[in-house]
Amino acid sequence: MRKIKKIYYLFFVLVALTGCQEKTAQPQAEIYPPDRLPDNQAGEVVKKAMKYAGGWDQWATKKTFSFYKNITSYDSTGQAIKTVRQLHQYRLKPGFGARMTWELDGKKYTIINNGQQAWKYENGRELTDDQSKNEAWNSSFGSNYVVSMPYKLTDPGVILTYDGLDTLENEKVVHALKVSYEKGAGSSGGYHTWWYYFDRDTYDLAANYLNHGKGYSYTEYKTFTDVNGLRIHEKRHSHASDENKKMGILKTVYANEEMKFDTPLLADLFEPIEQ
Secondary structure, eight states, rough: OOBBOOOOOOEEEOEEEEEEEEOOOOOOOOOGGGGOSSSSSHHHHHHHHHHHHTTTHHHHTTTEEEEEEEEEOOTTTSOEEEEEEEHHHHHHHESSSSEEEEEEETEEEEEOOOOSSSEEETEEOOOOSHHHHHHHHHHHHOOOOHHTGGGGGGSTTTEEEEEEEEEEETTTEEEEEEEEEEEEEETTTTTTTEEEEHHHHHHHOEEEEEOOOOOOOEEEEEEEEEEEEEEEEEEEEEEOOTTTTOOSEEEEEEEEEEESSOOOOOOGSSSSOOO
16 A cells, blocks of 8 residues: 645735836735635645634634644654653734744753744854754744644645545545645745645545655644634654655654633744844
8 A cells, every 4th residue: 555834825916017107006805815725626625624624714813823832752662752842822913923932951942933034042042053043944934834734735835736545554544635835935845745644534634744855754643622613633643754655663742732822922922032
């Protein structure tokens, strides 16, 4: 059996030229994100997955999202070697913002993303090396991307391909959806390719596989819970994988707790810390 990004609503400006006279640019109406989905089976899978998870219109009402994320790493023998507990706070609208805080080895870390730039801090001091800059950008957008599924599949620049029915290693039959991105779409457009797997009958999110250009990962979604009318995953297991989408050893378990929508978050949470 075969086994199994800072993207927002866009406003377009149309400038009409009549002879040498330029008319004033007028913004078009905001695009209803589900309307971006293709009129084919791939689009239908996403529509049904969103409906099962609570529906786009329900998701679109949410302004903030916060939760604690417990990250447990495992060694090659399956033994847990480290757990980190992070507080994630996201502004969903108007305009994306992210703040992640945690402690590790006696040090306090913060990642902030204001939608245009991201920073990582250690004990309040900005880390300016390239690795820290990349981590700030990728982890803040990436974590939001994962927890916002399947709604993020309506983002502009998404390329959806229906790959038919597949069977996961746990014997669950799923709809396989290849997800790639136009170059320039988000922070990883043209670089990452995902496969998302949805239950054949319910369209519940079951698993995903990622080819990020420098390796592969395979994730199983284990448990879900209702948060203000939306079905949000609580726990997922991330495994090593290969080019054949084979599930390898368990690498990381992610467990979300105390998930809350629309908790008031001050705007300065998403601005850089004064040095």
